[in-house]
Amino acid sequence: MLRDLKYAWRLLLKTPGFTGITIAVMAIGLGLAIYMFSIINMLAYKKLDIPQYEQLVMIDAVVDGMLNNGGSVYSHDFDYIKQRQQSYSDFGAYINNSFNLSDGKEAKRYNGSLIDPVAFKLFGGKPLLGRVFSDDDVKSPFIDNTRSPDTSDVVVIGYHVWLDYFAKDNAVIGKTVQVNGRIHTVIGVMQEGFAYPRNQSIWVPVKVAANQQPGLGGWQVSIAAKLKPGVSLETGQQELVTFAKELTRLYPESNTNVSIASRTLVKVVMDNSMMIVHILSGGTLFIMALVIANIGNLMLARAMERNKEVAIRTALGAPRGRIIRQMLFETLIICFIGGFFGIIIAGWGLDISKPIFQTFGGGGSWWTFELGYEELMSACWIILLTAILTGVIPAIKASSTDINSALRDGTRGAQSRQSGRMIKILVSAEIFLSCTLLIMAGVTIFGVKNVINADYGINSENILTSKFVLNTDAYRQTGNRNNYHLQLTRLLAQEPGIEKATTASAFPGRSSGRQSIQIEDLTNQNKQFPRSYFITISNNYFEFLDVPILAGRSFSDNDTRGSLPVVIVSSSFAKKYWPNTSAIGKRIKAEPNNPDSKWLTIVGVSKHLVHSQPFGDEQFRPTIYVPNSQIAYQYQYVAIKTSSDPYKFQQTLITQAAKVDANIPLYNIFSLSDRLERRVGAMVFVSNIFIIFGVMALILAAAGIYGIMSRSVTQRTQEFGVRRALGAIDKDIYQLLLKQGLPMLLFGLVVGAVLGYFVVQMLASIILSIDDYYFLVTLTILSTISITFISATLIPAYRTLQMEPNNALRYE
């Protein structure tokens, strides 16, 4: 054994070029595989360090077939199911949110959760200081229509807040702090690393009471539950779906097309993007298949050549078993050295990816981008599996080829029919794998480019934006909120370098949710109302963005709490409901099921702006705008138009906001351009991965096909010599090769293109719009691969045809 290993090592050292290249290919392939595995595992399959993690499930609503990412189950429905379900031993609600922390001097905003102590316990966290919640910490349960679910006066903080806001104060327990403007006592600090359900560092206890009815814009929750022992996720899920159907029957107005789904905690963050995980996994598998095929093939060729030598020298039956073992050892050495470098490459890739992922926002706290124990163990498995596949497949092939008879064979084909078939399979496979990967890569690259250059309907240059949330207690009235907006924008606009300032619940690229809309005089039998983006804005919003009002007027100071409720609709909205008449003067109602909802009169029609991702049907969705003076959402953005680099005004923004109210922190400060870019950050990441896939696929396939074809052609040198002796000219030989290669090429291209098409369709449903470029990209890729294949065939043929036929006949 050891001797064989040493011998294999010596053989590898004898051909440093070959060894270097195969190790490099292996390292890159394995690096990519380990990197992708770590990312995919992190995104979708990681086993978190939570006691009885297998039994923990997260439950959310599925609205119109789209899984909602948290906070989407009507609190009524939560309670309804909780009272009746049999599958779960614990069933608790939570609402992920962010909170303003302030001590009257300094305010900061942190991610946190309003959470039922039952749910909090499921994540199994231990306090570093103090204690966690008990049921008594919640004063009274909240019901749907209460203003705030928070009826407690205690808070548990995470390690991050303890560090960042309390400077690791060891005496923090018992101290008070304002949470969203209400005094709370800190009762516990969680250990470092505990940040569940997603990436939280403040927890406020809540309980949900039984409600009369779902819908009506009340509170919506997420659910954490623990499966009873022996109950599977699927069984629990079936029970949930049964309740969802029941609720749809009972409350068709709010619950039509609403279902419910349960997932592991890790998958919650991915919500509807699991498809991308699958596509990335598939792409990685394809690349690995290419690597394995290429290196396996190289190793086999090497072993066969040596084998023939040995057979000739000994003139005995070739000691095949030993030669195969030798080849396996060489493969193992290459895979393990390659794997070692692969792990380094993967670690480096993860390092680079961390900041990229952070810009997407909203990742899980377990998104660590490190090669931990779990990742390293998996890396070892990946390397071992690759080594086995790379070694075993050619070994099997070698053992089934009768080398002795190949030597005795007097005919001139030089290639046995069997190895001919192997070549066809290998080459077709390489063509098809690379074709699929390249189509995937090409289409996403162009798709993402389109998205990045997308037109949201505005000029986003030199605009700095920040989020803020007005605390419930101090800003209960719309008037109070509007005052804050007015003061803040006035102060900002006075600053030198700032041209204008505005506030709104959403800027293009994002929305502040959609509302059901009732159109006056439009009969509506089943109370199924169309939905529209609903955005609350300051009066100068359109002027600020340089967006024209196409008909009617903009909001003015005369629109007040007491005056006629007014609304501006987007041209897309106007065109949809009044294609032939003016929309001005028509009346609509948001939340028509809510008895308090008032009729809003349309006073203006604005140019259409994109308040979603800039592709697909979503980009055409209509929007309505209401003045902050009449309805002001709590969650708002403040924006300033600056004369130069907007980030230079970051501090001004913060200082002026603190002057208006020191308890309201500004957070998430970005230029509008960056915000729009972050909107597509995940897509850019996926597209970059695809570029790597594509480049690797092209290089591997080109090298692989060239290697196989040139060896096959070289092996046929004698055959070509015979054909030339019989009168074949060069053209005849080229034609022969092309005729024999065409089926491989066509098969690979057709399978690859069809598969590529399906993958692209899947991508189209989540991240891209597929335009006319698809056809062109595919065509380019098909021709690139064809040209590569044809060159790989003709170039080695050209070389052998430079020989005199006599030499070709004598070629060994």
Add this chain to the structure above:
Amino acid sequence: MTHIIELSNIDKSFLTDEVETLALSNVELEINKGEFVSITGPSGCGKSTLLSLLGLLDTASSGQYILNGHNTENLSKNERAKIRNKEIGFIFQSFNLISELDVYENVELPLTYRNDLSASEISQRVEEALAKVDMGHRKKHFPSQLSGGQQQRIAIARALISSPSILLADEPTGNLDSKNAQMVMDLLHQLHKEGATICMVTHDQQCADSATRRISLFDGRIVEDTQLSNQAA
């Protein structure tokens, strides 16, 4: 003028690993139509080299080669291929059949490299050639399914298919047992009787002596050129 082949002052040298081997030197040779020439000599004396020059499989380093009255010196690659195709039939020691092609396709091969024949003419010719070597019953077999003697007969049929001016055979019996070797020699004599011009390299003294003319090579030179008494009937 019935000379098919006229070689004058032919030299052929090979350069391998910077060592020059003079495989043929100052070869003068004329071969007439209807002759059956055997070429003998010790291993490495240049027999195969001479044959490959005759067959336009290689070019001489110097000297002149006139084939059927045409100087071959300035022919292009394709013109040489065309002459090989129509004027020359090759028979190799190791048969050199193409393993992926069946018997019929192997024999047909030279005809597929010209485009002046119809499919039916081709098939007729293949049938005739196979009949001549008595292999008409093995058309669909692959070379690996045939014995050495059978393979060589297929190779001869292939050499005959274009009705060449000359058959060049390099140790055609070298890979065969004596029984099969005799069969192949009988076949060549039969073809010679029917008018074929044959030039055959052989180790075997008896085979060499059964020709109408015997040439001996030594160290790249012709050292003997004897007319033998066996004449075609």
